[in-house]
Amino acid sequence: MIPESMVGKTLMITGGTGSFGNTVLKHFLSSGIGEIRVFSRDEKKQDDMRHRLQEQTPDYASKVRFFIGDVRDAQSVRDAMRGVDYVFHAAALKQVPSCEFFPMEAVRTNVIGTDNVLHAAIDGGVERVVCLSTDKAAYPINAMGKSKALMESVIYANARNGAGRTTICCTRYGNVMCSRGSVIPLFIGQIKAGEPVTVTDPAMTRFLMNLDEAVDLVQFAFEHAEPGDLFIQKAPASTIGDLAEAVQELFGHTGTRVIGTRHGEKLFETLMTREEVLRAEDMGNYYRVHSDSRDLNYDKFFVEGEVKTMADESYTSHNTRRLNVAETVEKIKTAEYVRLALEGREHEAVQ
Numbered sequence: 001m002i003p004e005s006m007v008g009k010t011l012m013i014t015g016g017t018g019s020f021g022n023t024v025l026k027h028f029l030s031s032g033i034g035e036i037r038v039f040s041r042d043e044k045k046q047d048d049m050r051h052r053l054q055e056q057t058p059d060y061a062s063k064v065r066f067f068i069g070d071v072r073d074a075q076s077v078r079d080a081m082r083g084v085d086y087v088f089h090a091a092a093l094k095q096v097p098s099c100e101f102f103p104m105e106a107v108r109t110n111v112i113g114t115d116n117v118l119h120a121a122i123d124g125g126v127e128r129v130v131c132l133s134t135d136k137a138a139y140p141i142n143a144m145g146k147s148k149a150l151m152e153s154v155i156y157a158n159a160r161n162g163a164g165r166t167t168i169c170c171t172r173y174g175n176v177m178c179s180r181g182s183v184i185p186l187f188i189g190q191i192k193a194g195e196p197v198t199v200t201d202p203a204m205t206r207f208l209m210n211l212d213e214a215v216d217l218v219q220f221a222f223e224h225a226e227p228g229d230l231f232i233q234k235a236p237a238s239t240i241g242d243l244a245e246a247v248q249e250l251f252g253h254t255g256t257r258v259i260g261t262r263h264g265e266k267l268f269e270t271l272m273t274r275e276e277v278l279r280a281e282d283m284g285n286y287y288r289v290h291s292d293s294r295d296l297n298y299d300k301f302f303v304e305g306e307v308k309t310m311a312d313e314s315y316t317s318h319n320t321r322r323l324n325v326a327e328t329v330e331k332i333k334t335a336e337y338v339r340l341a342l343e344g345r346e347h348e349a350v351q
């Protein structure tokens with residue numbers, strides 16, 4: 001299940017108590033991995049996670065070590081990073097509205113925090129770091145996306161400017177279904193309360209991914225990364241109108257109310273820009289966007305003739321494979337939250 005090279009090694013997950021961290025544990029805990037370090041700010045969430053592990057997987061619970069800290073605090077990151085072989089960097093501020101109102105908080109966590117993680121990893125001789133980004137970082141229009149775009153710049157610069165033995169790469173996701181505060185749990189709650197679902201714009205599209213796919217993407221990046229690579233999973237998308245219909249097919253029809261687009265929202269998301277498409281390698285289920293390996297001495301790269309700087313199209317939730325309502329139903333049923341909600345047990349879902 002895990003590559004041979006990971007056996008007996010220590011993996012640290014920043015932001016490890018979130019849904020991504022929990023899914024990584026599900027995938028890796030019973031494998032041959034030596035130790036998993038969960039690094040995060042909230043002691044209550046760590047305590048809940050510790051108890052869940054002891055109850056559900058007592059044989060493996062001792063493999064997990066918890067570190068309280070904040071990526072904003074470089075010393076706390078350095079302390080937790082001692083003896084670590086691999087890092088999955090998932091800690092982030094990722095809510096669009098809160099970042100819009102508090103953009104400097106997004107800068108502190110997403111930009112400076114990432115720089116702290118990368119420097120601690122480089123100084124500590126970590127072998128590989130996989131960072132998690134979002135489609136909202138491509139042609140960003142809101143503060144969350146802009147801070148993630150700058151985070152990506154920090155990643156590529158650190159990868160390029162001499163990271164020693166540390167290979168640093170990045171992954172970019174579309175919407176992970178049923179993450180905390182996201183639209184599918186909202187729709188389910190509205191239906192269960194007998195209210196109409198609130199649709200912003202039925203024509204809006206979003207890439208749909210489940211948590212297992214998110215972890216697969218990170219694992220794929222981990223196994224294939226060259227310094228500064230960006231990995232993207234080919235993902236299908238649906239319109240929000242079809243998504244609302246699909247959720248109602250599963251949970252009952254209570255009607256639809258159109259509420260209009262929110263601050264900082266796009267009609268469609270971009271996973272790969274036109275500039276990146278030009279540097280992309282098709283790897284089956286994934287794209288690898290090679291890092292731009294030029295140095296600052298640009299004139300030596302000049303070639304005569306036409307210089308192409310962008311492809312004809314970017315890779316977006318409008319032009320990727322479009323799911324119809326029936327396919328969207330099948331897709332959302334792959335999310336554990338939806339499966340539990342169908343049995344009235346959504347409170348048990350870890351989000």
Ligand SMILES: O=c1ccn([C@@H]2O[C@H](COP(=O)(O)OP(=O)(O)O[C@H]3O[C@H](CO)[C@H](O)[C@H](O)[C@H]3O)[C@@H](O)[C@H]2O)c(=O)[nH]1
Nearest residue numbers: 094095096134135136174175182183198199200201204240
């Ligand atoms: O009441 C609502 C709320 C949302 N939507 C629509 O549903 C789609 C998804 O909305 P979410 O709030 O679930 O997701 P966002 O695309 O706004 O952003 C989400 O995905 C990001 C990653 O791309 C981050 O993880 C972020 O935290 C998370 O909220 C959007 O088209 C939105 O317009 C509705 O139709 N009605």
